[in-house]
Amino acid sequence: MFSEKLNIEIAHDTIIRSLRKFFAGCGISKAIVGLSGGIDSAVVAALAAEALGKENLHGFMMPSEFSTLHSIQDAVDLADNLGLEYNVIPIGKIYNKFMKELQPVFGLDNQWNVAEENLQARIRGTLLMAYSNKFNALVLNTSNKSELSVGYGTLYGDLAGALMVIADIYKTEVYELAEYINRERQIIPRSTITKAPSAELREGQKDSDSLPDYSLLDYILYSLNEGEKSYGTLLSEGVDKSILDKVMDLVGKAHFKLMQIPPIIKVSSKPLADKSKWIC
Secondary structure (H helix, E strand, O other): OOOOOOOHHHHHHHHHHHHHHHHHHHOOOEEEEEOOOOHHHHHHHHHHHHHHOHHHEEEEEOOOOOOOHHHHHHHHHHHHHHOOEEEEOOOHHHHHHHHHHHHHHHOOOOOOOHHHHHHHHHHHHHHHHHHHHHHOEEEEEOOOHHHHHOOOOOOOOOOOOOEEOOOOOOHHHHHHHHHHHOOOOOOOOHHHHHOOOOOOOOOOOOHHHOOOOHHHHHHHHHHHOOOOOOHHHHHHOOOOHHHHHHHHHHHHHOHHHHOOOOOEEOOOOOOOOOHHHEEO
8 A cells, every 4th residue: 555665563663662762761661551442552552561561551441431341341451461550440420520510611502522522532631641740650642643644633632642652653554563563472452453443432433434444544644745646646546536635634634733742753754743753
């Protein structure tokens, strides 16, 4: 799919080396990661456990009413496979308290939208940062390059953290990295790899509700970024105009978020952030 295919083994080793370098430079040994049961947090946790040692990584599982039982079980299985200590902190009561206090602002006839979804992500970010401050442990961000490119993330929520571990890796490459991590034994549960990706911020939510299939999205994003192809070239290659227009619109609207992201580990030829935010 990509003209310059990412070498997964080299990317893996680069991330491990960069994690160790970053933490050594900060003079901090411990990290915390939110474990959702999804592929991104699983890959980040596995990489961090290898780089820093399982004794230096803590997991937070923060289920809401929209978290599926299989996702919670996947997160538990991952932590067990890695030998991680973890806490489970349901966010339902916290979220309901926020919504009660916001009722005079939102009104009695409030209609659910992205505000309620983002509030859940920001509650989780706050809990992660509370642990970070209390125990001097850096928060590891779990966003990937595909999501960042189109703004599929919540500022001060799931975009928070001290370091973005896989932010220079497209979603389809994250799956390849998961398989590489599992090359000798199953660390990342098979169901985490095979299930449809979802932020689980509303009932029945799937990433495909908001985004094209990741194989197509990544092709478009790679072509625009690393490939430096034009809109017209992609149309001539047969990319559907409505899909391309949607992706271009999302990319344009994502710029203000990219200006506020934490530093990222560089593994590709063209990371999304400027050089001041690269960790090599």
